[in-house]
Amino acid sequence: MTTSSSPSATDLVIRPLAGPEELDLFLRLTYSLDHELADDLATGRRLPAWMWVALDGDRLLGRLAWWTHAAGAAPQALDFFDLDPALSADERAEVGLRLLETATAAVIPAGVRRPEFGRFMPADWREVPETRSLLESLFSVLERTGARPLVERLRLEWRPGTPVPEPKGRLEFRPVRDREDLLALMTPVMEGTLDAHGRADLASGLSLREAAELHYDEELAHFSSPREWWRVAQLPESGEPVGFVVPARNNYHHIIAYLGVLPAHRGHGYIDDILAEGTRILAAADVPRIRAATDLGNVPMAASFARAGYVTFERAINHVWDAPGESGS
Numbered sequence: 001m002t003t004s005s006s007p008s009a010t011d012l013v014i015r016p017l018a019g020p021e022e023l024d025l026f027l028r029l030t031y032s033l034d035h036e037l038a039d040d041l042a043t044g045r046r047l048p049a050w051m052w053v054a055l056d057g058d059r060l061l062g063r064l065a066w067w068t069h070a071a072g073a074a075p076q077a078l079d080f081f082d083l084d085p086a087l088s089a090d091e092r093a094e095v096g097l098r099l100l101e102t103a104t105a106a107v108i109p110a111g112v113r114r115p116e117f118g119r120f121m122p123a124d125w126r127e128v129p130e131t132r133s134l135l136e137s138l139f140s141v142l143e144r145t146g147a148r149p150l151v152e153r154l155r156l157e158w159r160p161g162t163p164v165p166e167p168k169g170r171l172e173f174r175p176v177r178d179r180e181d182l183l184a185l186m187t188p189v190m191e192g193t194l195d196a197h198g199r200a201d202l203a204s205g206l207s208l209r210e211a212a213e214l215h216y217d218e219e220l221a222h223f224s225s226p227r228e229w230w231r232v233a234q235l236p237e238s239g240e241p242v243g244f245v246v247p248a249r250n251n252y253h254h255i256i257a258y259l260g261v262l263p264a265h266r267g268h269g270y271i272d273d274i275l276a277e278g279t280r281i282l283a284a285a286d287v288p289r290i291r292a293a294t295d296l297g298n299v300p301m302a303a304s305f306a307r308a309g310y311v312t313f314e315r316a317i318n319h320v321w322d323a324p325g326e327s328g329s
Helices: 020-026 034-043 089-107 129-144 179-189 196-203 208-218 270-284 299-307
Strands: 012-016 051-056 059-067 077-083 116-121 147-158 172-175 231-234 241-249 254-261 290-295 311-321
Touching: 012 089, 020 034, 020 051, 020 059, 051 089, 059 089, 077 089, 077 129, 089 129, 116 129, 116 147, 129 147, 129 311, 147 196, 147 299, 179 208, 179 231, 179 241, 179 254, 196 208, 196 311, 231 270, 241 270, 254 270, 270 290, 270 299, 290 299
Parallel strands: 077 116, 254 290
Antiparallel strands: 012 051, 051 059, 059 077, 116 311, 147 290, 147 311, 172 231, 231 241, 241 254
16 A cells, blocks of 8 residues: 555554444445445444444545344344455455454454355356456455355345246145244255255254254244244145245345255155245235345255246355454454
8 A cells, every 4th residue: 555545554544333323434335235224223233333444534445344133132244344446456455354353353252253244246246347356355355364155145036026826736835833843844954955054054063953943043033024924835635744935024025034845855846836835925915025045056946936936136145254263363
């Protein structure tokens, strides 16, 4: 950073927001989730102390922020990390690293694993040189601190007016009775899963049951939408379970939160019937859109969403830190 217009390392100020009144400062850089920040602050899903900026005078060079699912909980995800596009590649590397390490040292206790990083990106991000350069600068900073890419995902959307397939009659559907009813199905579905997060949980040493419980308790249990939407798919003649679908609403959108087919019933196209049922439930509630996501490598699930009329509108990428270390190291 040696040119006269470049930020000086000695002039760089890295600090958290003083309070919600500084949100406009944070918004001098842009990202697709900017519109959620005010409500996140109001509800306690974000704290000013978790929202950090890198400043050269009054110029915002970078920002980052953590998020959690509910007020009072620990930071669950690092989901904002932006650098001024006008910075050179070297400047982005320096500012980004100092911002990330300074903020992490202050927010994440020593010895605690850093929360996962997630980023939404245009579907064509690799084909646009400016976008690719900026994103790869961010990913490089993450990797210098020990993170690794876990998965790239398709972000999908069903829009009102898209035809919803009629039931084929191959399956019957009933409401999920309770937590144990769903966990009894989630556990075998973890076997042979193509989902990178599920595979990572199993690779960490969790049993199939423990991985299913973790998924339920960290995500599904927090939905405030009606549990009556959740469905178990079963064979009409015997009542034998085939799979399940969890239509829900998170803090922001109606979603297909989870869908699974039991190993004994894979390969018969039931995935389309189960997804159609979840879509019908939300469409009948007259929702403005239905969001979903699946790993880029989960080809069967992506193909099923496409057949159901879901369109890919973005991609997402996740990076993880595999082991806890001293904060800021």
